[in-house]
Structures are given as C-alpha cells and as structure tokens.
Amino acid sequence: MERGCEFGMPGQEQLQKEVMDRDLCSSCGICVGLCPYIKTVRDRVKVIYPCGHEDGTCYMVCPKTPTNIGNMDRAVFGREREDQALGLFSGIYYARALTGKPGGAQYGGAASALTGLALREGLISSAVLTGGDIKSPRPVLARDADTVARCAGSKYTGVPSLLELNRAIRDGLTDIGVVGRPCQVVAVRKSQQGNLPGPQYPSSSGIGLVLGLFCFWSLAPELYGFLQLETGGEEIVKMDIPVEGPVAYTRAGKYSWQLEDIRTFIKKSCNTCFDSTSEYADISVGSTEHDPVWNTLIIRTGKGLDIFNLALQKGVIEIREYPPERLPLLRRAALGKKMRVLSLLEKDLGNTGYITLPEKYRRDLETQWGGINQ
Amino acid sequence: MSLAGVCQEKAGVKVALTGNEAIARGALEAGVAYAASYPGSPTAEVLGTLSRVAKQFNLYAEWSVNEKVAMEGVAAASFAGLRSLVVMKADGLNVALDFAGALAISGCRGGMVMVLGDDPNAHSSVREEDSRNLCKAKHLPVLEPSSVREAMEMTREAFALSEELELPVVVRCVTRVCHASGDVELGELVRPERKPDFTRENRVITFGIKLHAGQESKLARAAHLVCDSAFNSYTGPENPERLVIASGPCYMYAQEALEMLGAGGTTGILKLGTTWPLPEALLLEHMERVPEVIFAEEVEPFVEDNVMALAAGCLPGKVRFYGKRSGHVAGPAGPGIGELDPDVLAASLGNILGINYSPGTIDNKQEALSLLEDKMPDRELAFCAGCPHRASFWAVRAALELDGRGGIVLGDIGCYTLGMARTGYYLLQTVHCMGAGIGLAGGMGNLSRFGFDKPVVTLVGDSTFYHAAIPALINARYHNSNFMCIILDNETTAMTGHQPHPGRQHTAMGEPAHTVPMEDIIRGVGMPYIVQDPYDVEASIEVIYDLLRQEGPRVLILRRSCVLAAVRGKQKDRVYVNEDKCIGDSCGCGRFCSRVFACPANVWDAEKGRARIDEAVCNGCGVCASLCPQGAIMVERGV
Known part of the structure; x- marks a missing residue:
C-alpha cells in the first residue's frame, strides 16, 4: 500500500499540503491545465482556489507524491532493477548529432537530433519542450523540426512544460513526444499508468516517446538576478554547469563561478529527488562530464532502442563506446545523490518522504554504494 | 421619467417626473446657470438631466473630478452672482466638507443650492449617513422634501432663500424621494440671464471669528423665516392628543400609518420641511398643545435631538417624547438604523398609542414573497456578465496564490467594491471611502521597516483614481512606499451609470474634452506602470506576478471598457x-x-x-x- 491510501484517494488539498506547501514541487507542470485551479507562472505552480474535490488526478500524477520505485520499474519495464544507480537500460553510449544539430544545442546535440528525427519520421506528432532563452525559458509544444531546433540548449530553471502535454492531449493529439527532466519523466509515466477516467488525461496512446535528461537539480529564477548582476546585464547565449562549476557565455566572453556561488538557488524539491538520469525515459540524454562535444545516451526501453537504431541507420547520430573507466564515476554520482536524498528524507522529513523503496532495493543500494564508494 | 417633462415650457401643466428630474426642473425654474456634481446614487440623475438640457437652457453643467472641486466651481459662479447648483451623495459631502464649512463662513452671492442625496438603508452606498448633522455643524440651512413635488418646489425656493440669507442652502433628499416618480405641477421656466460679475472690489474672505458671529445671525434669521415656510404644515384634528413630527418621506409614512391604525382623529402630524435651523416658534406653538410628541425621520434622531433640546429650554417637563432615543421608533435593525416605512411606523405608533397593530399584514408580506419566489431569479451581489473586473479579480487572486507570500488586497469604492464578496473571490480586505485604498496601501507599504513582509496590492477604479487617489499616489512615490496599485480602468464611471471622467474624450455636456490620460499623471508622479487587458487572464496573471516581485510604488492599469458600455448597440459575440x-x-x-x-x-x-x-x-x-x-x-x- 502506498501512502496516501489511508486518506482515500487524495486530491488537491493533500497535494498542496504534502508537496506545494513544503516547497517540494519541482514545477514539472503535469498538474497544470487538468483543472482551472492549479496555475503556473515562471517556475511557480500553485493551487489558486480550492477545487472542492476530495480526490484528484493532480495528486495521482504528481512525481512528488508517494512513488514506489519497484512498482514503477515493473510498470515501465516489466521487471525490477539490478542496478540501483542507473536503473534499467540496455545500452549506454557516447553520442552526438551528425546532422541537424542546432547552433544552441548542448554538448553533442543528441536530444535535439533524436526529437527532430522522431518528428520527421512521424513517430511523434509533436514534442513537449522547454524553449525561450536562458533567462526566460517557457514551455513549448513543437510540431516541426525547426521549432525543436529553436528549443535546443539546456535551461537551468524549472519550467512546467508538461502543461503543454495536457493541452496537446486536450486538443486531441496522440503520440506526443516529451523531452523532460527526471521528475517530468516520472510524472508522464505515472499518468500513463493511472488508468485515468476520461480522454483528457495522458494514456499510453497519448505518449509517443519520452526523452529524459540528466538532472541533478534545477535552479530558482532568482538565479537570473544573480546572472544579471554578475554579467553586467549582458545577454547570455549559453550556459553550462560542469563539475568545475557554472559557466555562462555572453557574446563578449565567458563568465565562470564556483558551484557554491549558486547553491542557494537550488530548488528545495531537487534536494529530495531520487532520480538524476531519468530512469523511466525511453532514452536518457546527458552530458559526459568529460568531453563537451559528446552526450551520454542511455537506451532504456524497446521503443528507445528502436529510435536509437533508426537514428544510427539514418546517420542522424554517431556513437562511441562509453569509456569503461568513466562508468563508475557516473554510477557513483547517481548513487551518491540517492544516498543523500535517503538520509535527508529520513532525517528532515521523517516518514513523510515520497519515495517508497522496496526492501531489496534498499539493501542493494547500500551494497552498491558501499562497493563504489571505496 | 421624462426629459420632455423637465423641459416642458408650459407652466401649470402636470407631468410625471422622478425625484431627481424634479430637482433638475426646480433648478431650471430658478434660473440656474451653473451646475456641477460628481456622480453618486441616489442623486446621479440630477446632473445627468441638467447636462442633457444644458445647451437648450444656456446653462453650464459638468461632471467634476470630485465633490469638493464641484462645490468650489459652483461657489465661484455664485460669487460672480449666478445661481448655481451642486449635487452629491452623502459621502460626497465628506469630501467637500472642508470647503463647505469655509463657504458657510464666507457666504455666497447668487443663490446656491447643495442637493445632498442621503441613502438610508445604504441601497446603493457602502454605508448610510445622515448628512444633516454635518450641515448643522457647518451652519448650513437644510430643507427636506417629502415627495417628488416638494423636491421640485424646495429646490426652486432654496435659491431664493439662499440669496436672502447670502448662504448656500441644502436640499437633503433621500433615495425614496430621488427615485420615486410622481406628478408635479410645473412652474415657469427661467433662462439664466445674469452676467457674471466679480471684480477687484469683491472680497470673499473667511478669516476671523467675527464671521462666525455673522453665521449665527444668518441662522437666527433663517429660523425666523422658516416659521412661515409653506414647507412646514400641520394636518390633523384641531385639538390633537398627540403630535407626530415628521420629515422627508416619513411624512407620507406617518399619514399612512395613522390611517392604518385608525388614529388620525386623535393624532396630528406636523410636517417639517425645514429641518435646520428649526422653526422654533412654530414647533413650540404646536408642542404647547400636546402632552406627547413622536418623531418620524430618517436616519439619525436629528430633528428629535434638536426639538428635545428646544423643549428642554422652553417647555421643561411638559411633553413626553417618543422616538429613536426612547427606542419606540425603530426598524428591524434598531432605532436610528436603516429606513422607516409605513409598516415600521405603524408598529411603532401602535406600540405608543396602545393600539394592537395587526401583524396580519406581515403574513401577507410573507405570502407575497413566497408567491414571488419562483418567479424571481436568485441573484446575489455580483459583477455583471462579462464584467472585466471578474477577470481582473481572478487574475489577482491567481497571481497572489502563485506568489505565495500571503499578499494583502486593499479595496476602494466603485463596482469593484463587490470584490469583497464571492463575485470577487473575497479578495478585498478593506473598503472605506473614495481613494482610501491607495492611502492605506501607502501606509502598509511603509511597514517593512517593522518587519512586515507581505506584498501589498490596492485596487482602484479609473473614476476613483481621478477623484481621490492622486495625492496618496504622490505621497507614496515621495516616501517610496512598497505596494502595487492596480487601476481597474473600465473607461467610465460605471457604477452610477457611465458618467464621463477626466480620462474620457467628452464632457457631461457632450463637448470634446481635453482628455487627461491617467498614464500622464502616473508618469508625472514618477511611477512605473504597465497596461494590460484583463480579458487575457493568463497574461494578466503573469504581469501581476512579476510586478508583485518588484519593489517600490508601482502601477498596473488593467484596461477594458465596462462591458455594458462596450456592447451597447453592437452585436455581441x-x-x-x-x-x-x-x-x-x-x-x-x-x-x-x-x-x-x-x-x-x-x-x-x-x-x-x-x-x-x-x-x-x-x-x-x-x-x-x-x-x-x-x-x-x-x-x-x-x-
């Protein structure tokens, strides 16, 4: 039994109490647009009026309400995981776009290239993306490859882009692609499993492809004020946060800081996030933390494998072996985050944490962390 | 309701007019040359009527920016020898009171009449006020019409009285007279022919206490004059057992109540049309003949208190008084609160007279109500369909919740005052008087030095903005108060019937105006502002949210025409x-x-x-x- 059942099926009030009021909302946007009572502006998602219902889809699909990792694994992959660090996957590569890499794309441009390919090939009807510029990112529903190209490049504040998914479903679209953060991937999967009543909710036919991004945390929009000050108001054309610390590029040059300089802007919800590699995506895309012209690609589902193969066959991307000596570093980073989250949830939040970890997972996690940490 | 009736040239003809039209006609019969007002119920239609006939009658009529300015303009015309009329609701007198008090000291020249619309029961006001106490405090004579006919006659005669006393005269008219319709017998129309005359020789000064003595002697003369006024009259038996002193529509109610009680044979009514100063000799003459006096007036015990004070001096212990002070004359809300009506008065009088007033009529009322219930739509106080305020309030509510810091919302006076209720999602937390929201916001916005950390928002309408918001806005800019002022600009004075204001392109008389855009004022004050269409709710939420996160005094204009004005004569979507x-x-x-x-x-x-x-x-x-x-x-x- 997942927590929450003790209240009956919980709804908006519980969502507000457990997630929003405790700043645990990661602004994924999945609850925005299902009803008129939850609204968003910038990175904020809030209940603006009590809906009066005791139960609600909003609670069910929220990635920050009780989530059983074991159940999620079984629902998405049909089996449980062995690797507690990266979850279930069939392959991991370095990859980069060969064609169609937009100017603004991050690292190897693989996410943009794969999304563009899926659109061109009709595998998806449209794609939920985060567009806009670094300082004012916004949700976008792309219906063509040009729009995808304009959305290229990482944004570092939480954008509730899944509201576009809800809107697209409402407008009757199916096979919608989603490129999102790990929390957004979880939200999409939860809503797919929800057996939600009515055509207005995401279902398996609604979603065409889920590309998940690596994400260790997102930042609050107060970051923009900091950047504005630091760069003297110059336009920031690109941003990155490698291990050495954040970097921003303006037309005039490069600005860099220590991670500590921006730590205060990290969203509180991200400190309790268990998933840094989008474990439930069809394909996960991230940096290599090593070589800035390549992406890390984790092929997870059959659907992910199909489009991966198609991309190779069409020459859209090229791949390299994932350097074996770097895999422990990636696993260590992912496991380290999980350990921090677990200890935080237990210490600060008592048993109200949203992650339900099967006993076996817990034991494996400790073991794998112990192994890799030496 | 007939403009034709107001303009009817033939004297002696009977026409049906509303109380407000009758006041306008009375002014025309007195040859009024200059009229000004700020719109307010129940008297909004007086200037509305005069402005429509202004050209025909060669008079000047304006919707002023506020009541004080209106009164000052009207007084200037009087100083120059013209007959002039200023009209306002009770609340307006509060705005104009500083000048009204000064004017009562300096006195006036051309006949000047102040029509004050009191709204007992606050039918279309945020509160009920009895302006007579303020008139007394400022030494202004007061006439009170009891009927539509009297509204016309008193207005007309008030000009003459004003000239005789060299003092503005108040016609205090309540909602039930302003909004009633009745037959009036018209008098002669007089076209204003006087030429304005004010030279270096004229001095209208309000300095020194000598003038106070002059005021008192003017009032003493007025008290003497009103004893012979036809507006005060006695009806009833020659030797009554008791006397009802009634003013305003309560005179009608008293007649009806006595008839219902069958007590007309023993009880007389002294209708008091001149309620300040009191016609003392007349009152004493009547009171000497009865052991009991009952007061019927709205709202406060004004006549009652003053008559009792008179009797205490002149007829000590001889008369027993029944009224609001004794608790005998009271509506359902209690003595001195709300309106009276024939039922209430019959119950009160029955109680005093020891006549069992049958509650049968109350049953009939219930029956009538229950019969009507199905046919009457269930309506709550709400914004009209399509009102831009509804969209604005929803956007403000959403933005405040999204902001999440518990921002507070201060209200003001206009249609949007309804925002305190469900129709405005209960947003408004203060409602006081015109412009008060901005002043309050300025104060709240200064509290951060004590650790107050909630965003402060104040909502004000466009007409209220011009009327009373600007000094508070200047003060806020000067002291850098931290709040957001949202101007709900529906491009008209909507609540009182779409009167123009300085932001509009035309004047009351339909002449092209030199528009004063609110943006120019805000810019002049030095505040940043944004203009947004509230019908675009999503965009409005974003704009309000972003503004909430800024510092200092700042303005958002949510601009969208009042929907009732916008759809007039057009095919609706x-x-x-x-x-x-x-x-x-x-x-x-x-x-x-x-x-x-x-x-x-x-x-x-x-x-x-x-x-x-x-x-x-x-x-x-x-x-x-x-x-x-x-x-x-x-x-x-x-x-």
Whole structure:
C-alpha cells in the first residue's frame, strides 16, 4: 500500500499540503491545465482556489507524491532493477548529432537530433519542450523540426512544460513526444499508468516517446538576478554547469563561478529527488562530464532502442563506446545523490518522504554504494 | 421619467417626473446657470438631466473630478452672482466638507443650492449617513422634501432663500424621494440671464471669528423665516392628543400609518420641511398643545435631538417624547438604523398609542414573497456578465496564490467594491471611502521597516483614481512606499451609470474634452506602470506576478471598457458550450464556470449534466472560454 491510501484517494488539498506547501514541487507542470485551479507562472505552480474535490488526478500524477520505485520499474519495464544507480537500460553510449544539430544545442546535440528525427519520421506528432532563452525559458509544444531546433540548449530553471502535454492531449493529439527532466519523466509515466477516467488525461496512446535528461537539480529564477548582476546585464547565449562549476557565455566572453556561488538557488524539491538520469525515459540524454562535444545516451526501453537504431541507420547520430573507466564515476554520482536524498528524507522529513523503496532495493543500494564508494 | 417633462415650457401643466428630474426642473425654474456634481446614487440623475438640457437652457453643467472641486466651481459662479447648483451623495459631502464649512463662513452671492442625496438603508452606498448633522455643524440651512413635488418646489425656493440669507442652502433628499416618480405641477421656466460679475472690489474672505458671529445671525434669521415656510404644515384634528413630527418621506409614512391604525382623529402630524435651523416658534406653538410628541425621520434622531433640546429650554417637563432615543421608533435593525416605512411606523405608533397593530399584514408580506419566489431569479451581489473586473479579480487572486507570500488586497469604492464578496473571490480586505485604498496601501507599504513582509496590492477604479487617489499616489512615490496599485480602468464611471471622467474624450455636456490620460499623471508622479487587458487572464496573471516581485510604488492599469458600455448597440459575440467537449461532472473542474468563476451567464444545465451559457445574459466577453480546462466553451465572433 502506498501512502496516501489511508486518506482515500487524495486530491488537491493533500497535494498542496504534502508537496506545494513544503516547497517540494519541482514545477514539472503535469498538474497544470487538468483543472482551472492549479496555475503556473515562471517556475511557480500553485493551487489558486480550492477545487472542492476530495480526490484528484493532480495528486495521482504528481512525481512528488508517494512513488514506489519497484512498482514503477515493473510498470515501465516489466521487471525490477539490478542496478540501483542507473536503473534499467540496455545500452549506454557516447553520442552526438551528425546532422541537424542546432547552433544552441548542448554538448553533442543528441536530444535535439533524436526529437527532430522522431518528428520527421512521424513517430511523434509533436514534442513537449522547454524553449525561450536562458533567462526566460517557457514551455513549448513543437510540431516541426525547426521549432525543436529553436528549443535546443539546456535551461537551468524549472519550467512546467508538461502543461503543454495536457493541452496537446486536450486538443486531441496522440503520440506526443516529451523531452523532460527526471521528475517530468516520472510524472508522464505515472499518468500513463493511472488508468485515468476520461480522454483528457495522458494514456499510453497519448505518449509517443519520452526523452529524459540528466538532472541533478534545477535552479530558482532568482538565479537570473544573480546572472544579471554578475554579467553586467549582458545577454547570455549559453550556459553550462560542469563539475568545475557554472559557466555562462555572453557574446563578449565567458563568465565562470564556483558551484557554491549558486547553491542557494537550488530548488528545495531537487534536494529530495531520487532520480538524476531519468530512469523511466525511453532514452536518457546527458552530458559526459568529460568531453563537451559528446552526450551520454542511455537506451532504456524497446521503443528507445528502436529510435536509437533508426537514428544510427539514418546517420542522424554517431556513437562511441562509453569509456569503461568513466562508468563508475557516473554510477557513483547517481548513487551518491540517492544516498543523500535517503538520509535527508529520513532525517528532515521523517516518514513523510515520497519515495517508497522496496526492501531489496534498499539493501542493494547500500551494497552498491558501499562497493563504489571505496 | 421624462426629459420632455423637465423641459416642458408650459407652466401649470402636470407631468410625471422622478425625484431627481424634479430637482433638475426646480433648478431650471430658478434660473440656474451653473451646475456641477460628481456622480453618486441616489442623486446621479440630477446632473445627468441638467447636462442633457444644458445647451437648450444656456446653462453650464459638468461632471467634476470630485465633490469638493464641484462645490468650489459652483461657489465661484455664485460669487460672480449666478445661481448655481451642486449635487452629491452623502459621502460626497465628506469630501467637500472642508470647503463647505469655509463657504458657510464666507457666504455666497447668487443663490446656491447643495442637493445632498442621503441613502438610508445604504441601497446603493457602502454605508448610510445622515448628512444633516454635518450641515448643522457647518451652519448650513437644510430643507427636506417629502415627495417628488416638494423636491421640485424646495429646490426652486432654496435659491431664493439662499440669496436672502447670502448662504448656500441644502436640499437633503433621500433615495425614496430621488427615485420615486410622481406628478408635479410645473412652474415657469427661467433662462439664466445674469452676467457674471466679480471684480477687484469683491472680497470673499473667511478669516476671523467675527464671521462666525455673522453665521449665527444668518441662522437666527433663517429660523425666523422658516416659521412661515409653506414647507412646514400641520394636518390633523384641531385639538390633537398627540403630535407626530415628521420629515422627508416619513411624512407620507406617518399619514399612512395613522390611517392604518385608525388614529388620525386623535393624532396630528406636523410636517417639517425645514429641518435646520428649526422653526422654533412654530414647533413650540404646536408642542404647547400636546402632552406627547413622536418623531418620524430618517436616519439619525436629528430633528428629535434638536426639538428635545428646544423643549428642554422652553417647555421643561411638559411633553413626553417618543422616538429613536426612547427606542419606540425603530426598524428591524434598531432605532436610528436603516429606513422607516409605513409598516415600521405603524408598529411603532401602535406600540405608543396602545393600539394592537395587526401583524396580519406581515403574513401577507410573507405570502407575497413566497408567491414571488419562483418567479424571481436568485441573484446575489455580483459583477455583471462579462464584467472585466471578474477577470481582473481572478487574475489577482491567481497571481497572489502563485506568489505565495500571503499578499494583502486593499479595496476602494466603485463596482469593484463587490470584490469583497464571492463575485470577487473575497479578495478585498478593506473598503472605506473614495481613494482610501491607495492611502492605506501607502501606509502598509511603509511597514517593512517593522518587519512586515507581505506584498501589498490596492485596487482602484479609473473614476476613483481621478477623484481621490492622486495625492496618496504622490505621497507614496515621495516616501517610496512598497505596494502595487492596480487601476481597474473600465473607461467610465460605471457604477452610477457611465458618467464621463477626466480620462474620457467628452464632457457631461457632450463637448470634446481635453482628455487627461491617467498614464500622464502616473508618469508625472514618477511611477512605473504597465497596461494590460484583463480579458487575457493568463497574461494578466503573469504581469501581476512579476510586478508583485518588484519593489517600490508601482502601477498596473488593467484596461477594458465596462462591458455594458462596450456592447451597447453592437452585436455581441456568441458564446456557447460544445456539449461534446464539456464532460460535466466527470471533469475535475467541479462546475468551475457556473460555481466558482460564477459569471451570471455561466449556468449549469442539470438535465444535460453540462455547462450552459445563458445567451440572454451573456455579453460575449469569452473569458470563461479561456479558463475552461476542456476548451468546451466556444466563442463565435460577432460581425
């Protein structure tokens, strides 16, 4: 039994109490647009009026309400995981776009290239993306490859882009692609499993492809004020946060800081996030933390494998072996985050944490962390 | 209601006029040359009427920016020898009071009449006020019409009295007279022919206490004059057992109540048309003949207190008084609160006279109400269908919740005052008087030095902005108070019937105006501002949210014409529900459009289990369509 059942099926009030009021909302946007009572502006998602219902889809699909990792694994992959660090996957590569890499794309441009390919090939009807510029990112529903190209490049504040998914479903679209953060991937999967009543909710036919991004945390929009000050108001054309610390590029040059300089802007919800590699995506895309012209690609589902193969066959991307000596570093980073989250949830939040970890997972996690940490 | 009646040239003809039209006619018969007002119920139609006939009668009529300015303009005309009229509701006198008090000291030249509209029961006001106490405090004579006919006659005669006393004269008219219709016998119309005359020789000064002595002697003369006024009259038996002293419409109520009680043979009524100063000799003459006096007036015990003071001096212990002070004359809300009516007065008089006033009529009332219940639509105080304020309030509420710091909302006076109720999602936390929201916001915005950390928002209408907001805005800029002022600009004075204000292109008389855009004022004060259309709710939420996060005094103009003015004479957009898209109660919205957003045009079709648009009520704004989570509400643009 997942927590929450003790209240009956919980709804908006519980969502507000457990997630929003405790700043645990990661602004994924999945609850925005299902009803008129939850609204968003910038990175904020809030209940603006009590809906009066005791139960609600909003609670069910929220990635920050009780989530059983074991159940999620079984629902998405049909089996449980062995690797507690990266979850279930069939392959991991370095990859980069060969064609169609937009100017603004991050690292190897693989996410943009794969999304563009899926659109061109009709595998998806449209794609939920985060567009806009670094300082004012916004949700976008792309219906063509040009729009995808304009959305290229990482944004570092939480954008509730899944509201576009809800809107697209409402407008009757199916096979919608989603490129999102790990929390957004979880939200999409939860809503797919929800057996939600009515055509207005995401279902398996609604979603065409889920590309998940690596994400260790997102930042609050107060970051923009900091950047504005630091760069003297110059336009920031690109941003990155490698291990050495954040970097921003303006037309005039490069600005860099220590991670500590921006730590205060990290969203509180991200400190309790268990998933840094989008474990439930069809394909996960991230940096290599090593070589800035390549992406890390984790092929997870059959659907992910199909489009991966198609991309190779069409020459859209090229791949390299994932350097074996770097895999422990990636696993260590992912496991380290999980350990921090677990200890935080237990210490600060008592048993109200949203992650339900099967006993076996817990034991494996400790073991794998112990192994890799030496 | 007839403008033709107001303009009727033939004297002696009887026409049906409203009280407000009768006041306008009375002024025309007195040859009024200059009239000014700020719109307010119950007297808004007086200047509305005069402005429409202004050219025909060669007079000047203006909707002034506020009551004080109106009174000053009117006084200037009087100083120059013209007959002049200023009109305002009770609340307006508070605004004009500083000048009114000074004017009572300096006195006036051309006959000057102040029509004060009191609104007992606050039918269309935020509060009920009895302006007579203020008139007394400022040494102004007061006449009180009891009927439509008297409203005309008193206004006309007040000009002459004013000239005789060289003092402005107040005609205090309550809602039940202003809004009633009745036959009046017209007098001669007089075209203003006087030429303004004010030279270096004229001095109108209010300095020194000698002038106070002059005021007192003017009032003493007035008290003497009013003893012979035809507006005071006695009806009843030659030797009554008791006397009812009644003023305003209570005179009518008293007649009816005595008739209902069958007590007309023993009880007389002294109708008091001149309530300040009191016609002392006349009162004493009547009171000497009776052991009991009962007072019938609205709202406060004004006549009662002053008559009792008179009797205490002149007839000590001889008369027993019944009224609000004794608790005998009282409506359901208590003595001195709310209106009287024949029922209330009959019950009060019956109690005093020891006549059992049958509550049978009360039963009939209940029966009548229950018979009407089905036929009367269930209406709460709400914004009109399509009112831009509804969209604005929804956006403000959303932005405040999104901001999440518990921002507070201060209100002001206008249609949007309803924002304190469900129709405005209970947003308003203060409602006081014109412009008070900005001053209060300025104060709240200064509290951060004590650790107050909530965002402060104040909502003010466009007409109220021009009327009373500007000094508070300047003060806020000067002291850098931290708040957001949202001007709900519906481009008219909507609540009182779409009168123009300085932001408009035309004056009361329909002449092209030199418009004073609010942007120019705000810019002049040095405040940043943004203009946004509230019908675009999503964009409005974003703008308000961003402004909430800024510092210092700042302005947002939510601009969209009052929908009632906007759709007049135009084909409205057709809004309807696509019944395939609306999923009724299986939607998570819980009947949002009809239950929460609650525009009167959004209704629930119980039979179909779907939302529906009442197309007879809908004004076609389409805002509900933008908020429906299913996109089930369709808008067909009119041609």
